[in-house]
Amino acid sequence: MQQHDGDTTSRAVLLERFGGPDALTVQDVPEPQAGPGQIRVRVTAAGLNPMDWIMTSDAVSAARFGLTLPCGFGTDYAGVVDQIGAEANGYVLGDRVFGAALSRAVASHVVIEADGDIRTGVAHHTPDGVDDRTASTLSIAGSTAAAALAVLDLGPDDTVLIGGAGGGVGVFAVQLARIAGARVIGTGSASSADYLRWLGAEPVTYGEGLVDRVREMGGLVTAALDLHGTDTVHVARELGVPDGRICTIAAVVEGVRTANGANAGSEALENIAGLVAAGRLRVPIAGTFPVDDIRAAVELQSGRHVRGKVVVDV
Structure with missing residues (x-):
């Protein structure tokens, strides 16, 4: 000592x-x-x-x-x-x-x-x-992303819509979803498209008309994660995603689970740090x-x- x-x-x-x-x-x-x-x-x-x-x-x-x-x-x-x-x-x-x-x-x-x-x-x-x-x-962003993805339980058959994908939690959520094998559609501004692609998401511009733009990308959206507010929740519902496969981190929506980093499993951050060390998460x-x-x-x-x-x- x-x-x-x-x-x-x-x-x-x-x-x-x-x-x-x-x-x-x-x-x-x-x-x-x-x-x-x-x-x-x-x-x-x-x-x-x-x-x-x-x-x-x-x-x-x-x-x-x-x-x-x-x-x-x-x-x-x-x-x-x-x-x-x-x-x-x-x-x-x-x-x-x-x-x-x-x-x-x-x-x-x-x-x-x-x-x-x-x-x-x-x-x-x-x-x-x-x-x-x-x-x-x-710690905060990684554990929050891990907790949210634990709610969604993504796999290779999933396409997940992530709202606010370019933010601090989105950096981890997009990459962890891809590591789980899921297809990721990430919302952001038009200027963030290349950045979202770099993370591993297929970019789509947020705002009015988002439902139609997502539909035009093809495939069935099976899960959604709203990292900003509630807009992505409402879009996901319009796309037919059941409430049980929608998660928020910054807003409360009746019927939808909210993830908190404090709920992440004790091994979540060690796993994330290991992925960074292995070059699998940037x-x-x-x-x-x-x-x-x-x-x-x-x-x-x-x-x-x-x-x-x-x-x-x-």
């Missing part, structure tokens, strides 16, 4: 008021220490997700996640174990890890429960062949920013049209 005197400082992105990117500040804070059953991670990269800025945008949203001021920012991280508390088993100093720590990942150090959840922190071993920037993008990085440019990073990510993941180097 490695000990520190606790007098040194660390850096962390904090909010002293809820709001947009302008509410984010980088501050010196007391360096956190790993207690019993905990590990400390020296964070090298933090991947951003829509939930990061949505849940800190106002007091009502923050309360839903149990956040109070002052609070940290960001959830996905990757780094190296640099301190281990008593009875924290399964890790050694220097282990490369990635995981999630709710609204406190964009910091020089995060303390994680060795056997925790998203609130107390989760750490998975980073496989050889996966760099830290990529590892920092996996994670496009749309932009990287130093931590001092956190506001610019969040502005890019929250624009909703970013193709791939945004990463903050810590």
